[in-house]
Amino acid sequence: RAAPPAKEVASVCPYCGVGCQVGFRVRDGAIKEVVGRDGPSNQNRLCVKGRFGFDYIRHPDRLTVPLIRVEGAAKDPADCLDPRRARAKFREATWEEALDRAAAGLARVRDTLGPDALAGFGSAKGSNEEAYLFQKLVRTGFGTNNVDHCTRLCHAASVAALLEGIGSGAVTAPFMAAKDAEVIVVIGARPAENHPVAATFLKDAAARGAKLVTMDPRGSALDRHAAEVVRFAPGRDVPLLNAMLNVVVGEGLYDRQYVAAHTEDFELIRDHVAAYAPEDMAPLCGVPADQIRRVARMFARARTAMILWGMGISQSTHGTDNTRCLIALSLLCGQVGRPGTGLHPLRGQNNVQGASDAGLIPMMFPDYRHTDDDAARGHLERLWGAKLDPKPGLTVVEIMGAAERGELRGMYVMGENPAMSDPDVNHARAALARLDHLVVQDLFLTETAALADVVLPASAWPEKDGTVTNTNRQVQMGRAAVPLPGEARQDLEIIQELARRLGLPWSYAGPREVFAEMAQATHSLANITWDRLEREGSVTYPCAAPDAPGDEIVFGDAFPTENGRARFVPAGVTDPAEMPDAEYPFVLSTGRQLEHWHTGTMTRRAGALDALEPGPTASLSPSELARLGLEPGQRLRLATRRGAIELAARADPTVPDGQVFVPFAFREAAANLLTNPQLDPWGKIPEFKYCAVRVEPL
Numbered sequence: 272r273a274a275p276p277a278k279e280v281a282s283v284c285p286y287c288g289v290g291c292q293v294g295f296r297v298r299d300g301a302i303k304e305v306v307g308r309d310g311p312s313n314q315n316r317l318c319v320k321g322r323f324g325f326d327y328i329r330h331p332d333r334l335t336v337p338l339i340r341v342e343g344a345a346k347d348p349a350d351c352l353d354p355r356r357a358r359a360k361f362r363e364a365t366w367e368e369a370l371d372r373a374a375a376g377l378a379r380v381r382d383t384l385g386p387d388a389l390a391g392f393g394s395a396k397g398s399n400e401e402a403y404l405f406q407k408l409v410r411t412g413f414g415t416n417n418v419d420h421c422t423r424l425c426h427a428a429s430v431a432a433l434l435e436g437i438g439s440g441a442v443t444a445p446f447m448a449a450k451d452a453e454v455i456v457v458i459g460a461r462p463a464e465n466h467p468v469a470a471t472f473l474k475d476a477a478a479r480g481a482k483l484v485t486m487d488p489r490g491s492a493l494d495r496h497a498a499e500v501v502r503f504a505p506g507r508d509v510p511l512l513n514a515m516l517n518v519v520v521g522e523g524l525y526d527r528q529y530v531a532a533h534t535e536d537f538e539l540i541r542d543h544v545a546a547y548a549p550e551d552m553a554p555l556c557g558v559p560a561d562q563i564r565r566v567a568r569m570f571a572r573a574r575t576a577m578i579l580w581g582m583g584i585s586q587s588t589h590g591t592d593n594t595r596c597l598i599a600l601s602l603l604c605g606q607v608g609r610p611g612t613g614l615h616p617l618r619g620q621n622n623v624q625g626a627s628d629a630g631l632i633p634m635m636f637p638d639y640r641h642t643d644d645d646a647a648r649g650h651l652e653r654l655w656g657a658k659l660d661p662k663p664g665l666t667v668v669e670i671m672g673a674a675e676r677g678e679l680r681g682m683y684v685m686g687e688n689p690a691m692s693d694p695d696v697n698h699a700r701a702a703l704a705r706l707d708h709l710v711v712q713d714l715f716l717t718e719t720a721a722l723a724d725v726v727l728p729a730s731a732w733p734e735k736d737g738t739v740t741n742t743n744r745q746v747q748m749g750r751a752a753v754p755l756p757g758e759a760r761q762d763l764e765i766i767q768e769l770a771r772r773l774g775l776p777w778s779y780a781g782p783r784e785v786f787a788e789m790a791q792a793t794h795s796l797a798n799i800t801w802d803r804l805e806r807e808g809s810v811t812y813p814c815a816a817p818d819a820p821g822d823e824i825v826f827g828d829a830f831p832t833e834n835g836r837a838r839f840v841p842a843g844v845t846d847p848a849e850m851p852d853a854e855y856p857f858v859l860s861t862g863r864q865l866e867h868w869h870t871g872t873m874t875r876r877a878g879a880l881d882a883l884e885p886g887p888t889a890s891l892s893p894s895e896l897a898r899l900g901l902e903p904g905q906r907l908r909l910a911t912r913r914g915a916i917e918l919a920a921r922a923d924p925t926v927p928d929g930q931v932f933v934p935f936a937f938r939e940a941a942a943n944l945l946t947n948p949q950l951d952p953w954g955k956i957p958e959f960k961y962c963a964v965r966v967e968p969l
């Protein structure tokens with residue numbers, strides 16, 4: 272007998288910031304397949320993660336009951352590497368016992384050591400409603416602004432520069448605007464691997480005649496669609512970009528009318544970039560002067576041009592400076608605010624834009640209102656009925672530093688995995704192990720949960736209703752397709768249970784009610800309601816009226832700054848924090864792969880994806896492998912001043928000589944044991960894309 276037809280539940284992909292709309296096809300309470308729906312950012316397309324990366328939700332490792340650390344079981348950072356040993360240190364508990372224990376530990380730290388001895392890490396993998404409620408709990412229940420999430424390890428530098436330069440941290444145009452662009456610059460990003468469906472729109476544009484310029488130290492699959500491939504020395508973005516600005520200004524290619532009408536401080540950038548002639552910068556950035564001139568002219572002479580960038584720009588101790596240069600290039604050439612133009616930092620996680628908008632950041636409340644802004648604080652104090660601290664909180668890496676020093680003693684972590692994702696992760700693991708009280712809410716006993724006092728089994732994305740906001744500023748509706756396994760609970764419910772135990776009289780009936788309150792705290796959600804999202808599936812913000820489509824392209828008339836003008840901010844050349852030397856002669860960069868997602872918590876438990884990339888590899892150029900006497904597949908050891916890992920060699924012709932690339936999804940060879948925790952001074956983002964490393968054949 273034929274199986275009954277599967278019911279299709281409309282939702283959104285839980286992985287990257289593209290925000291592809293998916294249909295979860297469900298039969299007998301289980302997802303049988305995932306199909307692409309006709310969403311604005313995917314038009315029925317999906318990549319391999321969206322299509323095949325869903326079976327993690329029923330993996331045997333899934334947590335289905337609350338866990339409590341066994342009395343006297345020591346927290347040992349080595350447990351992060353050994354799930355069985357870690358699991359043996361926990362016992363199952365009822366929800367009442369686990370929630371009481373979790374809340375009592377947090378309250379004890381708050382009441383004995385003060386609110387700033389606590390912190391919370393929320394998640395860009397959850398919904399807007401969860402992000403909003405989580406930060407509200409930390410600010411009003413814990414009493415501190417020590418709340419952050421993975422944006423700090425992602426686009427924090429981009430957001431810092433964008434807020435400073437144009438008054439808004441979000442994209443000025445969706446990536447689909449590439450269809451109207453004559454020139455598309457993709458720099459420090461590998462969308463064919465990390466934003467695969469966005470890459471299809473860029474390839475379509477190139478096929479229709481747009482000139483695609485790819486700029487990166489490594490090659491990528493997008494290069495074969497490019498009119499220009501600019502391979503520059505790692506960490507040398509600023510000299511390259513300043514040299515392009517030098518050409519635009521020096522050859523009089525900039526848009527005088529646009530600059531006069533919409534910007535300020537032109538003289539600062541004009542005078543600054545005069546010292547960056549392409550001929551002088553070429554030896555530093557490794558790009559021939561004539562190519563620098565050619566690309567700068569191409570961009571400046573285009574009627575329409577846009578810039579998209581990724582972690583290669585932001586994950587750097589000069590990430591904010593890198594972004595300042597990109598903003599200056601766009602502004603000089605008047606390439607903002609019209610169809611086919613724009614600045615687009617490609618967001619990494621499915622909801623990193625929304626989680627940031629919802630206030631999951633330590634120095635700002637929802638809507639990017641600074642914590643020391645009296646008017647914003649007053650508004651929220653009235654809305655929330657609670658006193659708020661004007662002092663900015665600590666960021667992700669600062670929180671770990673404070674924990675390591677013993678100044679911060681309790682944490683609540685929801686859906687983040689700092690024991691894998693933080694730089695110099697040995698320190699992060701030691702810091703987590705040192706806490707008096709750690710509460711982790713997740714799907715699996717992650718490397719971070721291995722060091723917890725209480726572990727709360729949470730909901731996976733296909734099990735929940737909620738909204739998410741993608742890289743294009745499209746707020747989209749996700750819907751529960753399957754029931755929760757065992758005793759796992761909705762994240763929103765768990766946050767509320769903890770809040771009540773910490774003295775907050777919360778009684779939200781569900782995500783709809785939370786969304787309604789969030790809309791009062793977040794101007795960007797004006798005219799976007801839960802009902803509308805249920806009806807339309809996706810609405811772009813800002814949105815001028817309840818029945819108007821949102822504004823895809825913004826800042827055509829004015830920027831959201833005090834005087835409506837954008838600012839030029841010059842950037843000087845600084846070296847990466849740790850340069851190669853005789854002892855550590857290679858440059859290490861880390862990142863994602865097409866098949867694996869961040870710390871691997873979900874994708875390594877997704878059968879098809881794990882089969883495609885089953886183990887950790889270090890990618891080097893074939894010539895470097897030969898020079899080291901290594902065959903592809905042979906084991907090697909990578910060592911930096913902070914740690915060492917052993918993994919298989921991979922020959923990758925896209926990796927330049929002198930460089931090594933390692934993905935950070937693999938527990939058994941955690942790339943972040945190697946990385947440098949030095950921070951960008953403005954974005955407070957660590958330098959994941961550059962540190963000195965030694966390669967040793969085994």
Ligand code: SF4
Pocket residue numbers: 284285286287288289290291313316317318319320321322466467468469
């Ligand atoms: Fe999911 Fe991103 Fe792939 Fe789309 S491109 S299916 S959002 S991982």
